[in-house]
Ligand SMILES: Cc1cc2nc3c(=O)[nH]c(=O)nc-3n(C[C@H](O)[C@H](O)[C@H](O)COP(=O)(O)O)c2cc1C
Ligand code: SF4
Ligand code: SF4
């Protein structure tokens with residue numbers, strides 16, 4: 001008997017189209033599913049209807065494209081899906097009811113999620129970010145509707161203060177306190193600005209939130225605007241985030257269509273609109289006063305505070321600047337209440353934090369964890385430990401403003417105070433795991449290269465000081481370090497921190513100071529013994545062949561791009577140190593471990 | 599009037615002034631490089647860092663407004679060591695060729711290096727090398743000496759309203775330049791030179807004419823226009839080698855391109871010192887007529903009598919309306935008044951006009 005279309009059961013195919021998903025072919029995968037279904041329809045009548053759902057990043061980017069097949073109450077997740085696999089899944093799973101085993105997610109997927117607590121990322125990975133209705137269906141925009149009818153702006157501020165949420169942009173300033181200061185600042189016009197500059201190398205939390213759940217940011221802006229008394233908001237977002245910009249534009253347009261943005265919202269007399277301002281991708285433009293200058297059309301250079309933006313911000317008016325993640329939390333706090341929020345986390349750090357977990361861990365990706373989780377739990381339980389069974393060395397948190405935390409401190413809880421105590425910061429949420437093959441001097445140099453290039457050039461300690469710090473690090477890694485260099489680094493680091501104008505310069509020395517604190521020996525080895533213990537710094541390495549072990553197979557000779565290896569067949573080979581460019585090709589290719597690298 | 603205590607001295611100061619200005623009132627000097635009293639605060643050089651009780655880190659006195667009961671320390675071992683580091687860092691990226699620099703003796707950076715006794719420098723390293731020189735006619739821009747204090751950018755924008763230059767690039771490579779690093783093409787008022795605390799900006803016409811030694815300063819009034827800006831001529835021997843203007847004058851030290859750079863006529867060989875009367879030569883071939891043959895020198899009496907006589911004869915022969923007078927913006931109000939009086943009352947016509955109307 002033929003079933004009518006409505007009576008057939010619904011199967012949902014959910015595909016990740018975050019930047020990671022898109023890059024891995026998310027859109028093509030959806031098309032392949034559609035095509036496979038249509039092709040099968042020609043020959044057989046299907047007893048189900050298939051629906052497609054595009055969702056934002058769900059964190060496990062290493063395994064993209066991730067696809068869920070949701071059939072009633074059961075949901076099956078596939079990983080690493082390519083368009084050509086779609087047909088098999090349709091045939092074997094959707095039609096015959098047998099999930100395709102090879103592509104099913106494995107235990108590490110569950111381990112990756114077990115210790116996470118997803119508030120922001122929950123909706124990110126399950127709803128269609130290009131459909132406002134999808135957000136509304138999971139409770140979206142109920143927060144703003146609730147407050148405009150039932151709460152005064154002061155009530156909202158008190159609720160946010162009671163939740164004890166602190167800014168996710170780096171400094172961890174209490175959000176409610178900031179809003180209150182702005183609301184109380186004299187003036188008739190006020191602005192709310194969302195900071196989506198996200199300039200830290202390796203950070204992609206804010207991008208993923210906007211791509212995966214843009215309406216949560218729009219609603220957060222609305223609630224903040226209502227609380228502080230603003231009727232115009234800006235999102236300052238870097239132009240290098242095209243997908244996020246498009247989603248945000250679409251979200252704003254859809255909100256307009258439904259009358260969620262514009263005049264007299266929900267009949268309450270509250271007006272609000274959002275504008276998007278594209279940034280050109282300068283790290284310093286994430287600093288709030290530089291960000292304001294940039295929106296105003298000036299060069300993005302920080303200025304001295306006071307006056308603080310809450311008193312004198314955009315166009316000289318009281319302005320609140322909040323990070324994407326901060327704003328995205330707001331609707332959930334309003335919906336579920338301050339008590340619910342403040343029950344998550346530790347003493348002074350409440351709620352969850354999203355981190356971009358990268359580096360030498362097995363499971364890289366975007367994670368959301370409750371404040372107070374131990375670093376070790378993130379690295380070993382969620383991250384699955386170190387790749388290739390190497391030795392864990394340190395975890396770098398907070399990006400260029402942060403520091404490296406060594407193995408003996410893996411018990412440190414992840415919250416604002418605890419990370420600060422061990423010489424690092426939460427920052428915006430970058431987390432790079434380092435193993436025994438990472439040289440700490442080199443890591444510090446990497447970050448200094450970044451901060452030096454991104455310094456706005458306004459003040460001397462940052463513009464020239466970071467350059468000199470970088471030069472000292474550079475000579476240490478090249479074997480030209482001198483006695484006294486460590487002390488010079490320490491003095492200059494302290495002076496750059498103390499004398500710089502903005503957060504960029506004030507924190508730029510942190511990667512050096514924290515590596516000096518925990519890995520001083522490595523600096524000393526570079527300077528005194530001219531050795532790089534992690535065997536990274538090329539200039540300090542010598543490649544040679546251990547005659548007794550060498551079988552004379554000639555693999556190294558063939559692999560050497562510089563023609564530096566000579567030797568007769570079946571006789572020990574030799575490396576000419578003059579010609580050797582230290583690329584390590586011989587070391588990698590030798591099957592008998594007869595190439596020594598010291 | 600908030601009461602503030604600076605280095606133990608207490609004073610009442612007007613609301614809203616900066617700690618730097620408050621210190622000035624107490625005759626306490628705080629070193630600065632990027633600060634200029636007539637420009638908005640910048641806070642970039644970090645030399646004016648001070649300590650304020652209750653604030654955990656040093657702040658710049660040029661940007662911090664005073665508040666009631668504020669307790670300020672302007673000098674301490676920590677502050678002095680920060681200042682020394684800042685200076686050493688600047689000098690580590692400076693040609694340090696004071697020996698041949700135009701501004702030696704009139705350079706704030708040099709002065710500070712002297713006061714802080716910076717001979718050795720802990721921070722040697724790469725220096726910016728700019729080979730490109732600017733092809734404009736007036737302003738020598740040696741950006742290797744630039745300390746990026748931003749004063750030139752501000753004066754050009756805030757005082758001159760031109761905005762011909764701005765910051766470009768980031769990090770160590772940051773640089774002040776005209777758009778797209780083209781040659782400077784602006785009013786050439788030279789205000790930027792006037793505020794530059796280093797030898798980065800100088801007048802092209804100043805080159806190797808003399809620095810401070812044996813240079814006299816002569817205050818005078820500019821003769822170019824009726825504004826009457828105050829000038830200070832810098833005179834070496836008997837030659838004017840440079841012109842600037844003092845800050846406490848009616849023009850507040852600001853000048854225009856003519857006043858600042860148009861001084862070479864003073865000792866020019868071509869300069870007119872006596873009246874000349876044109877004589878008609880009876881040469882047929884016009885191409886062979888030279889200047890000496892056309893004008894002859896005359897005394898003032900002879901020249902003025904000659905003009906009066908010719909004017910009279912034109913008026914008598916062709917009537918007063920055959921005459922028109924055009925007066926000049928370079929003359930003062932009084933001179934312009936007299937001139938129209940002369941045209942109306944002596945010649946007897948209303949044909950009088952002024953170049954400023956065109
Ligand atoms: C050099 C520098 C870069 C920054 N970059 C960002 C950024 O990319 N995103 C961000 O939200 N905050 C950034 N901040 C922090 C902001 O200045 C500001 O504190 C934050 O946006 C406030 O929002 P919050 O209270 O919600 O954390 C940066 C700060 C500095 C000093
Ligand atoms: S600390 Fe660096 S980025 Fe910040 S204002 Fe100074 S030069 Fe610019
Ligand atoms: S000469 Fe005058 S107009 Fe030209 S850059 Fe300097 S200040 Fe600006």
Ligand code: SF4
Pocket residue numbers: 743744745746747748749750751774790793794795796798799
């Ligand atoms: S050119 Fe002179 S005034 Fe302009 S920024 Fe450089 S040092 Fe300052």
